[in-house]
Amino acid sequence: MGVEEVKVVESSIVKPSEETPRHGLWLSSLDLMLAKSGHVPLVYFYRSCAGGDGDVFFDVARLKAALSRALVSFYPLAGRLGVDVDGRLQVDCAEQGVPLLVAHSDHTVDEFSSFKPSPELRRLFVPCVGDSPSVVCAIQVTFLRCGGVALGAALHHAVLDGASTFHFFRTWSAFSSGDGASGAALELPCHDRTLLRARSPPAVHPKTLSVFCPKLGPSELSGAVANEIFIISKDQVAALKRACTGGGGDVSTFCALAAHVWRCVVAARRLPPDATTRLVFPANVRGRLRPPIPVSYFGNGIIMLGASGKARDVASEEHLASIAGRIKGAISQMDDELVHSAIDYLELDLGGSSLPAMPAGNLPKTELRVVKWLDMTAYGADFALPHVSGLPALSCRQSRNMPPMLLISGTFW
Template structure:
């Protein structure tokens, strides 16, 4: 996209809820506290030019946003702390940050961009002060298109909850005051994920849930690269069939794990570990209410020898991932994880885990495959492209949906390893297709 340059900012303001909202400190669950050090997650949505009247009308966007912030009032608050020093959200209705900018870029510059510092600097809102929970940036492109950037603090929501808000906001904008919003109202009762008293932690759950990611700085000679690999619908069908009908996530995770192990030429006797978040909203007993607004995911670890990953069947690797997720159907196991996270949070043990890169024996798989990333229609059409804006750390993988029933794999690795991965991936996909 060319060199980074500051965009002309047309407007910067705070948008507060349009009606009165509760003024209180919002207690954060242990699952929120685990992510409190992650900061803001930036996304960008690219919309093509349109001749529809009032295309991305700023006044209409702000008016509907103010209305949406009434039920989603924590997003208009600030990150703070209670009298004991525990992180909380101060629901003070100060408002979300709203920025309008202009750029000389065009929609054609965004055929399939990878996350990068440049993308973040140009189109993700710069959150100041950092205690702001939500920031929005609407950037008007030279061609008439729009880049819609968001940044929300991870202490308050995960991806599912953030898209709950943006779909509701878009519905208000699209239909106006007379519209009935189809989304469930947000549930702010985070005490539903309160730790038990006294807490009880099953020893066997600690290796599964509670191992910290081992982050480190890459050597100066190691240059990281990020690429997006597309798996066609036909290739994905073949892959899932060869994995004995495993889910898209399990099948793609097995394939990526194998290809990375081969590309990195890992010792067959080494142990490799894959970490991935799982939504537990419907896995708890009773399940969390529809519209639970907060963080509802736990991170789990699946471990195997490199030899088993490389030499075994892809179905066997996919089964390991599936078996790990199936252990999450036990409410007592999940509550044990919540107890553990609360205990470590109280002791100040939850340090930031997302700085640096993963060692070469580890991967972080994040699935946004079923996220409604392309449903954000404010009345002027759905986005052509949606992606993360920030640069991905080494060893991080994102699974995204693609057209035609396919998938996109966003992968960050050492540049030299990334080239080898491309070769191995093509070979594996060709092999799976040939099996049909």
């Protein structure tokens, strides 16, 4: 597959429908930590109803109008990345707008039903922002031969994380489908990023670095990436959770699955028994601060946590409960002090620079990174008109039973 298989038929800039604040939006150290991740690609696939026409249930004019309304509240997405007088990265909010492409392709939804992210998906359905690296958000709507639609987006990780991304998509789709006609039921984003400002003076608690993993940037891969999908049944999850608790106590699905995957990877890599291996994962800080910041906080509200152990212990089936306990223990230590210490550490490390100095290179064989999507409301992007079936979301009306398919060809933390 190549880019010639997608023909762009329209290019426009969508701006907020009302006047929005014009200023330089300060970015926290949690934002700067992820700045070098760049634009994260996101692709939704939608099937049309039998014999349906994608131009009907994905009307471009309606999508633009809905996007324009959503950008009033999510106005940083219409801005551009820049730097302040001190050289620190910020978002220049001046209603520059979101680039939106409309395209046609002879591909069909069924050609991508394996749900495997790939470079081809990005080339075909995600707008290219290589010539405009300061763009925060770009959208591409591709109408497929089968009547379905691929909705692709490129969103800069310096400005938002996964939770904020799907908050935006839910709002945009609500305006598009008519569910957000009044706007009263929509939760407005919180743009006060000073809620995650470092303390003055910064202070790092000694226990912070026992679970906080600060030196994590994007890796340079030396070879092709292989994507595989593993289906784990409800019964298998229950069996893993029992194995992690010995029949008593409680462990989350994430801790059980992460422990199992960690064990399998360590065994497959055949690490030396005495080698120290580490599992690293992002954790949402929104509910961990005292007082907690709003769930609707729009920005990066995550820090990286880690659990470690000897390879011989992690690879042993008998130690699965212990490994799950290590992961659970790392999560339980993420309290108000640890989060503030992590923010202070990053602020000191970044030194106010526009981009963090992250080491390049591949991850060591002893390290594994996992990303938790279990509590992400990723399937709430229902762009259907109220009277049109065929564009449902997994969590919305019971009368609609065809969920959109979501593919992420990058990683949102």
